[in-house]
Amino acid sequence: MSTAPSRVIETTIGLEIHVELATSSKMFCGCEVAFAGEPNTRTCPVCLGLPGSLPVVNERALEHTIRIARALNCDVASHSFFARKNYFYPDMPKNYQISQYERPLGAGGVLEITGDFPTRRVGITRVHLEEDTGGSLHVGGSGRIADSEYSLEDFNRAGTPLVEIVTEPDIKSADEARAFVTELRAIVEALGVSDVRMEEGSLRVDANISVRNAGETEHGAKVEVKNMNSIRSVGRALEYEEGRQRAALISGDMPVQETRHFDEKAGTTSPMRTKEYAFDYRYFPDPDLVPFEPSDTWIASIERAMPELPVHKRSRLAEQYGLRPADIGILTTSTAIAEWFEEAASAYDGPAQKVANWIIADLFGLCNEAGIPLTECKISPRQLAGLVRLVDSGSISGKQAKQVLGGMFATGDDAALIAEKEGLEQLSDAGELSSVVDEVIAENPDAADKVRAGQMNTVGFLVGRVMRKTKGQANPKLVTDLLTQKLAP
């Protein structure tokens, strides 16, 4: 009797990420950079590629790219230049894209990612700067250009500075890919160089994924996965694709090299129309632009002005506030959240973990329901600290505090004001409570006897009765103390 040996299959993933820079003007002209808007209103002869027009480099975009490159531990090229990438597409005004080919601004970097997997060092092949294309709306047919009746072109986005980040094929699972994109997004956001909104396309992720039997030296056929519009989609698409390819490998029906489109609703990938021929982009140095040489002093001054990166923030938060690692991860997904937390923590003199708990366990839920980010909620960090202090002082119970938080979220008022308005002050007067406790003992003689006999777990039952009588306003700790005193054997 023989069984097939269990096969170990390895997954290999490399990512190609595009980040739209949030500069005030476009890459090569003075037009404003913004999202959406009336079509073709933010254009000029340069970004429309009109005959005779010439590009002029936006220095700020170079600076932003160097920031990203350094944050990803890349070397910054001492001599770099723009190249033309030649291909025809109607949303590309010049039918070439000004990009970089040889000597990208950044190369040879590494980003370490952590999660429910061994810490992974992902190599960063290159970080380069290019211009974005316009946008097409294909009308009629399937919505793709090939069978549409006609297409509408909007060049508002054309010429927006775009940073391309390419990783080495060092990522081994969908989980790791998700963690990589999460970390990269946090870094770029912290650097303040992009909105990094995947849903608006200011952060775009394409993946190359292949599988092979463990021990093989050659990679399997590479499949490019497109249309992943959120970090969650990156995970879902790659999980699906990994499973599909593994099944194919096992059944002997080897995966083929192709580009596949992720269907958000179905959670599956399907082949895109395959290219009939390999593109030859005929890269050559753009003669309209002069090569540039970022000086060491310039790079150093850019580095000095760089904000704290997520990795450093995480270790500082751990050290400074003693937070749980999982909570640190959550609080550092964006600079704004971390800042919000730190402001609340500094307004509170107890353990910062308590503040973190309130943010993570309660406030995030309220924000999610309302569909707003933390920074846009009506509660200020200082007010949250006030709420935690109110609980500490025993004025309100933890349960009441959740109700107070809801009120604060709706109105933006202080915790104390809400508690007072809603009559949620906690009953902490021993004299007043004592008579209620006596009533409860009288009404529940059996339970009282059990406590007297040493069955302390019955105390809780009596506490509950007191709470009910006081409509939840009694300080439960005080009630427990009174009961144990009065029912002492």
Place this chain on the structure above:
Amino acid sequence: MTAGSGPPSGDGLVWRTATELARLLASGELSSVELTGALIERSDAVDPGINAYLHRTDELALEAAGAADARRSRGEAASPFDGVPVAYKDIFVTRGVPTTCGSKILEGWVPPYDATVVERCHGAGLPMLGKTNLDQFAMGSSTENSGFFPSRNPWDTGRVPGGSSGGSAAAVAAGAVPWAWGTDTGGSVRQPGGLCGLVGAKPTYGRISRYGMIAFASSLDQASPLTRSVEDAAALMAIAAGHDPCDSTSIPSPAENYLDGIDGGIEGLRFGIIKEFTGEGSQPGVRARVDDAYTRLEKLGATLQEVSMPSFQHGIPAYYLIAPAEASSNLARFDGVRYGSRVAGDTNIVTMNSMTRDEGFGAEVKRRIMIGTYALSAGFYDAYYGKAQRVRTLIIQDLRRAYESVDLIVCPTSPTTAFKLGERTDDPLAMYLSDVYTVPFNLSGNPAVSVPCGLSSDDGLPVGLQIVAKTLDEKTMFRAAYAFEKDLGFAGSPEGRPRL
């Protein structure tokens, strides 16, 4: 009688230099409206025979002339040349005025902006008389590659005016406009200048903004004046020269006043004669005139010495890889999507692009796009484009070495005088060789001027002498050309203008 004396009259006016006309306007002897009217009349008379213009802007010119006269009467002349009309090769974009680059593919396009050269000339008060003919996208040496019609040489209308700025050269040579703008990518101003008995002056690459000049080969293109005198060339160049923040390849330093010291003579200047250009390559009549010119330079106190430029033999091949490579990319935008003509074909975008380009571009443009696309292709890049760029470096090095021992370099502008229409249209290589003496200085970026050196005894047609200066040394170049021009006495004399 010299051209500058006597009362201005319609016939005499049209042969004056811009500098002379500026003086007449300044003294009040002449108004810009009168001058512009005379030039319009002259154009009406001669243009049907030479086809210099693609698009005339008579009304705009008269309007601008009126404004110039008003400024002058208020004592607020925009520049010394306020009111002197000019024409532009139809490669410069002009706001509100059709711009075709000589190609059907741009038919109907009206640009929403002005080229920097145009803007600066408007600023100096030069009324625009029209847009002149060219080989489409400046690809050619005869204007026979125009998408509309060939221009003709005013010296002999059976011959070409040269190219690609042939329309501008024909217009100036025929007395239709005192001066005009062309562009020089491989000789496209110097060669028609030489063939039409005019001054054609290319500045150092980067000296004049390329913004708004429809690109043929971006690393070689330079706006360049075509004029009747060296002084005019220096003056027109100075109006447009200087840094432009809209062109990244524009040289940041301010432009010099090229007229300053232009009459300083050439006593003691050292001229280099290129050994590789002194063989059998030129027509005997051309060689004779150029040799006379060398003698004249010596007579004027200059010294001559031979310099060797071994890399120049590779100039034409290198040029015909680099220029088409850049052109193949520059011309990709003409696809029927956004402007110009569109041939819809059936319903898909690829067919529309192909049919539009197939019908819109002429044969020479297609040839160069094919050559350039090939030269940039994966696997061929190093052997073609890469190698051509290395030749370019060698040419620059050869010139730098030569300029250690000479101040200027001198050679013929073109190996032949104006050739007959149709003579070279079926032989692209023969056509390309028209540029053999001019191309190296586009590859190197040096300033170079073609100045008339008389008529060839073979055919009585004009011959050009090319004077090449060090990078950014336009002043020495103009000073030498001026001294030569004055001593020769050809420009401004009856011998120096065609019988048209």
